[in-house]
Amino acid sequence: MEDFKNIFVLGIGLIGGSLARDLKRVLPESTIYGVDNNDDHLDEAVGLGVIDHPARFEAINQADLVILAIPVDQANLFLPPVLDAIAPNALVMDVGSTKGSVCDAVQDHPKRNQFLAAHPIAGTEFSGPSAAIENLYKNKTMILCEVEQTREDLLAKAMQIFEALSMQIRYMNPHSHDKHIAYVSHLSHISSFMLGKTVIEKEKNEKDIFDMAGSGFASTVRLAKSNPATWTPIFKENKANVLESLTEYINNLTHFKNVLEAENYEEVFNEMHNTNHIKSILKGLS
Template identity: 65%
Template sequence: MNNIYVIGVGLIGGSLAIDIKKNNPEVVIHGIGRNDNTLDEALALKLIDKKATLEDLGQADLVIVSIPVDATVKILPTVLDNISDNGLVVDVGSTKLDICKVVENHPKRRNFLAMHPIAGTEYSGPSAAIEGLFVGKTNIVCEVEKTTFKLQEKALKLFTDIGMRIRYMNPEAHDKHIAYVSHLSHISSFMLGKTVIEKEKNERDIFDMAGSGFASTVRLAKSSPEMWTPIFKQNKDNVIETLEEYINNLTHFKDLMKGDDFEAIFNEMKQTNHIKDILNGIN
């Protein structure tokens, strides 16, 4: 894969470009985006070698679509229209069902691989791209059987070579599970930030008391609304289900507090401590 085109050279697209280029110096990375200033920044940062347009995709061996999921749904059929029979298109979206559905009947469906590398930071844009972002991270691949084997084989090697672990899942299961372990975390962080900001209006020194625990919990509230609003929209039903369960647990905790049942609170927290064993087992 000598000609790689990245549509959306931000945190994920740019970080992929860095690591792929490091492992394959002969590869030419082409950047595509709506904002020419962003592409100029990506060039200056040496994330890409050249700027390109969608009309150039006939020359692509691999196209990485790394833009908000609503934009991916709109542009993906056109991207597939433009690639050659030997080109492969992958996306990195945090939702998979709508993306898979929009191309399920496309004549070049077998030239598309739906995937979600579960990695990132709270920052966005070309300057957020970093080397080694994907080392040890899980890359969820959906509907792998619908992608031509010789193309998926080349792509998966490219991604495992930069440190990813590959896991396979259907789009419905992916969207349901990711609502719990990613989407709910972001909503919780945004709402915690909102709660504290509203309190800070009246108590100006509240952030002087914010320690590392608060900083780590609210970190995701710095994430891009332009990226996350479409994710919540596409995964609405699953997100609402997880929110209902989360709210029920918060309400239960509040009721225990009101009832002065601190023994039950201790037991709840003690049982939840088991999560450290689970997380240690997968990290």
């Protein structure tokens, strides 16, 4: 871990910026460089102390560790040239929320063993450098894919970082990861966006929304505040799995609508009662 002297973070938003903050804490001797296509983001990140210096992509050959925290549809394009440019003992880590297409993009790359596919299960609804917070990843899960294809010495250094950040490790096949994440994350965001859309369209007088909205509504639509520039590429890259999850969700909504129309209140109760099992599944999840 002490070998990661020069760390380059590509994409200084919530995920990349928060990781930069944590790396500054656990690797105080390292220098954190930020690479972003928005110069204002770089200036803001330096001013906030998220990164030490701005940098250009052309300097990436100086990196010991590269963290790719850019939209997932861009990661597929950027990862091969990043691997082309890095030094022989550098590690590249992608932290996007889809893994299948990224892993496929570098499957036959000659420096494939210098890449680690990772997905930290952490985040908020906010974006940009100002959204970066310290300890975002503490006690959160880090999903790693195809670790057997990452060079052992580089993987060991990455694992030291995850341990220093107090993260829990889980290993998954990248395509299984994408299928499961469509249900537990991507579908949640779609549901939140569409609930917000439904209420906005129905309640033309916004004051009524704010006067009547309780904590349940606020918590359910919290994810609708997420950045569309982040989530559109995610839905694009994981389209097949998202469509599958949407189909099942719509079927459940249709069934609930049908039993309510039929005044079958026993089934309405059973639908909710059976789903209460989610409390035991999510017990202890913050």
